[in-house]
Amino acid sequence: xxxxxxxxxxxxxxxxxxxxxxxxxxxxxxxxxxxxxxxxxxxxxxxxxxxxxxxxxxxxxxxxxxxxxxxxxxxxxxxxxxxxxxxxxxxxxxxxxxxxxxxxxxxxxxxxxx
Amino acid sequence: xxxxxxxxxxxxxxxxxxxxxxxxxxxxxxxxxxxxxxxxxxxxxxxxxxxxxxxxxxxxxxxxxxxxxxxxxxxxxxxxxxxxxxxxxxxxxxxxxxxxxxxxxxxxxxxxxx
Numbered sequence: 263x264x265x266x267x268x269x270x271x272x273x274x275x276x277x278x279x280x281x282x283x284x285x286x287x288x289x290x291x292x293x294x295x296x297x298x299x300x301x302x303x304x305x306x307x308x309x310x311x312x313x314x315x316x317x318x319x320x321x322x323x324x325x326x327x328x329x330x331x332x333x334x335x336x337x338x339x340x341x342x343x344x345x346x347x348x349x350x351x352x353x354x355x356x357x358x359x360x361x362x363x364x365x366x367x368x369x370x371x372x373x374x375x376x
Numbered sequence: 377x378x379x380x381x382x383x384x385x386x387x388x389x390x391x392x393x394x395x396x397x398x399x400x401x402x403x404x405x406x407x408x409x410x411x412x413x414x415x416x417x418x419x420x421x422x423x424x425x426x427x428x429x430x431x432x433x434x435x436x437x438x439x440x441x442x443x444x445x446x447x448x449x450x451x452x453x454x455x456x457x458x459x460x461x462x463x464x465x466x467x468x469x470x471x472x473x474x475x476x477x478x479x480x481x482x483x484x485x486x487x488x489x490x
Contacts, residue, residue, distance in 0.1 A: 266419070297480075304378075304482035305420075305465060318477055353419050364410060365478065367419030 264288075268354050268368035276376055280342040283371045285354030287335050294337050295365060296329055297353040305353070311337070312359050344375045379403045380468050382481035390489050395453040397484050399466030402447065406468040410478070411440060411451050414463045423464075424451070456488045 267286040275281055287294055295310040309319040314331045322329070326345070331337045341348055351372050355365040381400045389395045397411075407428035412420035426433040426440045426449065433440050439452045453460055466481040 295478075305480035307477060307479070310477060355419070364422035364425065365420075367412075367421070369417065369419050 266354055266356050266366050266368035268352075268371050270371060271369065272372045272374075274374045274376065275344055277345055278343045279375075280340065281344045281348075281373060281375075283339040283341075283352050283354075283373070285337045285339070285356075285368060287337070287354075287356035288366055289335065290358070291356035291366070292334065292359045293357045294331060295355040295357075296337070296339050297355065297367075299351040299353060299370070308339070341373075344373075346375045349373055349375050378481070379406075380466055380479050380481040382466055382484050384484055385482070386485040386487070388487045388489060389456050391458055392455045395451075395456045395460065395486055395488070397451040397453075397464050397466075397486065399449050399451075399481055400447055401449075401468050403468070403470060403479075404447070405470040406479075408469040408471075409440070409442060409449050410467045410469075411438075412465040412467060412480075414465065414483070420465055453486075456486075458488045458490050461486055461488050 269284045292313050296308040297305050299305050308321045309329045310317055311331050327341055329339045351370045353367050353370045355367040357363045357365045379402050410425040411423040413423045414420040424435050424438050424440050426442050431442050442449045463483040463485050465483045467478040469478050
């Protein structure tokens with residue numbers, strides 16, 4: 263199993279540009295989580311989906327952030343327009359919706375907005 | 377407002393000795409607790425978990441202790457090995473099941489000296 267795959271690994275962009283982060287879930291997993299890691303706040307949950315349906319997006323900081331699951335195995339997190347304070351490492355994680363399986367994280371996307 | 381607190385940002389121990397990593401939580405609704413380990417440039421990986429109906433769970437060199445009355449848990453690693461050097465995150469969930477919405481602490485950096 264290839265694990266959770268995130269792309270790109272690094273993204274450097276200028277303020278105001280649109281940024282799209284991508285995530286491929288582990289085959290068979292049906293829960294998808296987007297986390298953001300910063301020095302100040304640690305790992306914060308942004309949004310999570312069960313069976314492609316967004317369950318809790320209360321962690322999404324602003325309307326500039328949006329996440330989608332166009333199919334059961336893929337998700338995107340979009341920031342438009344990006345700002346320097348969005349600079350962080352963004353992690354995607356997936357799991358089985360069985361109540362016992364732990365989250366499997368991807369290796370993250372390091373975003374730098376200048 | 378941090379609901380899961382890892383107050384010590386770092387810990388250094390000698391190889392072969394015990395490492396004790398502490399975690400406190402404030403939300404009395406939390407009933408499932410996990411530890412994740414993270415190496416640089418990788419995503420967190422699941423290490424061990426404990427349900428609130430237990431006060432101890434052991435897996436090889438790793439043992440997690442839960443003190444519900446004190447809202448405190450700890451991870452013991454014995455004997456510690458250089459390969460254990462990583463950032464350790466404590467996480468908690470307010471619903472039964474490991475894949476529910478997890479709240480993470482900021483992490484503790486463990487260094488095991490050869």
